[in-house]
Amino acid sequence: MPHHRRAVPLLWRAALAAALLCVIGLLPWLAHTDPALTVLKARSMDRDPTPEVLADIRTQLGLDAGPLHLLGQWLAGLPRGDAGRSWISGAEVTPAVLQAFGVSLLLTGVALVVAVLTAALVCARTLRAGAHRRLGARKTGGTLSAVLAALPEFLTASVLATVVGVQLGWLPALGWYGPQWTVLPALALGLPAGAVLGRMLDDLLPGAFAEPWALAAAARGLPGRRIAGQAVRRCVPALLPNAGLFVVGITGGAVAVEQIFDIPGLGRTTLQAALAQDLPVLQAGTLALLLLAAAATALARLGVRLLIGPALRDNALPTLHRPIPPARRVLPLVIAAVLLGVIAVGLPRDPLALNTAERLQPPSWTHPFGTDALGRDLLARVGHGALDTLLLALAISAAALLTGVLLGLLPRLSGPLVDTVNAVPPVLGALLVTALAGRGPGTPALAVSVVAWAPLAAHTSALLRQERAALHITATRALGADRWYLLRHEYLPAVLPPVTRHALLRLPGVALALASLAFLGLGAQPPSPEWGLLLAENQPYAERAPWAVLAPAAVLALLGALAVTAAGGVRWPGGRPGRQRTVGTEQPVEKSQLVPVGVGESR
Known part of the structure; x- marks a missing residue:
């Protein structure tokens, strides 16, 4: 790809990120609220909001200079790693946000492990059917995955915290002091995400098993596990972009779960800063999420290129589309x-x-x-x-x-x-x-x-x-x-x-x-x-x-x-009968039928 075509998406991404940060910096003024009053309430609920007190807070925070001046100051400090000081606590923002970011990344990593295991269970039946060439009998346990996907994260977290953490005492339910404290919140986050990813993978697998390479591999007697593994490898590139979205979504969107388990993660930190209009913390937390989104997207693209890059480049990729x-x-x-x-x-x-x-x-x-x-x-x-x-x-x-x-x-x-x-x-x-x-x-x-x-x-x-x-x-x-x-x-x-x-x-x-x-x-x-x-x-x-x-x-x-x-x-509507010869059929295929196809493909 020419350099100018690569630069356009990068510039577009940078412009969108800058626009989002600017809107966040203007949040109190857009909402027509007094930032000094909101900060006073967050600092001390009992203190009277007298004009003198509010004027003193405006002077401390530099609010009289206007939102654009504050935004410029905040952006100027970023190259030095200085994201300013919290309007509420007065502490430096960068160490607090980095600590919350680390907590969320650890929780996200464990939740992704749970999600991968859940996705494997959701599509296990299709994998077994495809490995033994019995796709005609395929219908997965989608109802169970639907129930998992439909369970609210905060409800799952509440049940796990109450039953497993408090009543049974098997795992700690509150706080963040070590690896054991990650299990219950990771289950609450990973089960719904894994159910959705599993259903998406399950939707693609029959098309992969019906491709010529799978028919040829079965005709030559390759083990079903190897065929199933290659089928998963074939389908994963179509899921990687959404997997990257899950990473960012879990990191920033786990607010309710972090609230229930009292986890000092980035989602909870960002929410508290937004409610208190603590703009330096809110902007730093949003910037961290934007950087994570860019990194997750880059890794997803790299994964796609490593898995099927030559086929994409040479326009030599079989289609996963199949008649339903x-x-x-x-x-x-x-x-x-x-x-x-x-x-x-x-x-x-x-x-x-x-x-x-x-x-x-x-x-x-x-x-x-x-x-x-x-x-x-x-x-x-x-x-x-x-x-x-x-x-x-x-x-x-x-x-x-x-x-x-x-x-x-x-x-x-x-x-x-x-x-x-x-x-x-x-x-x-x-x-x-x-x-x-x-x-x-x-x-x-x-x-x-x-x-x-x-x-x-x-x-x-x-x-x-x-x-x-x-x-x-x-x-x-x-x-x-x-x-x-x-x-x-x-x-x-x-x-x-x-x-x-x-x-x-x-x-x-x-x-x-x-x-x-x-x-x-x-x-x-x-x-x-x-x-x-x-x-x-x-x-x-x-x-x-x-x-x-x-x-x-x-x-x-x-x-x-x-x-x-x-x-x-x-x-x-109407199906695509002309594509049958490309993607195969959903009916059970005998080995005698596979041999000519496999030999033809190998040549």
Whole structure:
């Protein structure tokens, strides 16, 4: 690639990072709040905000010079490693942020190990079926992975901390004093991420097992484990961009988990700085996340180049796209019927009726899901909350899919933008959106929408890059096809179905992002029955009244199971029968059928 073509993405990335840091530096002024008053409240809640006290704080912090002067001072100190001093504690920012960054990196590393093991379990059945050439019998345990992906991280963290840490005493639940303290929070972070990555890998594996090299290897009698290992190696490059996003997302987005386990990580540090408007700490934490995003992207690209670089360069890569066989529609219909039945039964009930005499009552015929701390019927609140949660999550997911595909088809434009957007924790994104758009019922949805498209755009770009290097694309170009023909007849049929399935897998994640904002007090407000707010309100009573938490968690798990099972039926209208000879078939193949194919390919 020419040097000027390499420089453009770097300049675009630097411009986006600078713009984000400038917006953060203007955050108090954009939100029309007095930084001196916010800092005073963070320093001492009991001190009266007299004009003299506020004037003294403005003088100490240099607020009278204006935000641009403060931003220039902060940027000028960065080359020396000086990120300024905290407006709250007065301590140097750089050592504190580096310490929090190290904590988050260690936690992220352990969480990634958990995620890899979880992903291996999710796609284990497909690996065994492909290794023994029984893909026609393939259908994975997607429901279990859906439940794992749909469990809110803060709920999983609360259960692990209460049951494993406190009641059983197997592992420490609070603090950060050594390796043992990483296990429970890593499980809370790694299980959902591993479930999503496992489902994405499971979606690609049958296409790899149906490629000519796999058929030839099976015909020559190579061990199934080696074929399965090469199939994983073949599919990993398409997942590496999203794996890099998970690294950054876990590092900066683990705010709720860090709050529950009292971990001094970067996400929690950034959130506290944002709430207190401690701009030097907030800017340094965001800069650390941006640098991590750039490093993760570079490592992902290096991994892709090492795994399939020559094939990408020479346009000699087989396509992973395959015709999707008709999906079994019974299970998603059953799950949808159960979910709709719960909603239908709950809608006629009053979600706001209080009865303090029936506080935290267990499930009964009168209250099938029990009651909450105010005696309100949980079934009624779950039913009415579905209108807010499901419709909003569906709308955000549809918008994210459209935006992700459109931007993913323009990788030079979207690549740096994806990295920058992903480096912003959802909580910080919510604060920025609130500052720019003001508080309102649509603010949490707008905040989630700003970041929800990024993984889909990264997935689209990765698949598009591999499809462009496929042999049949080279042949189609040689026959005179223009770019619009390739887009309509080759790229979109290969990219859109898996990205749509990915969007469905992330539908519970969108609902959980809204739930996380509610859990942290930045989303829906009482007395709304939104599912995330139900979890936040009832989480303190999880040990005494577990049904109060399990009810909204169960419907979220049902939503995840429905999304995953329905995703299996997403395919390009009409199929692509002409591609059958390229990617193989989903039917069981006898060894006698493989020998001619393998010999032909070897020649």
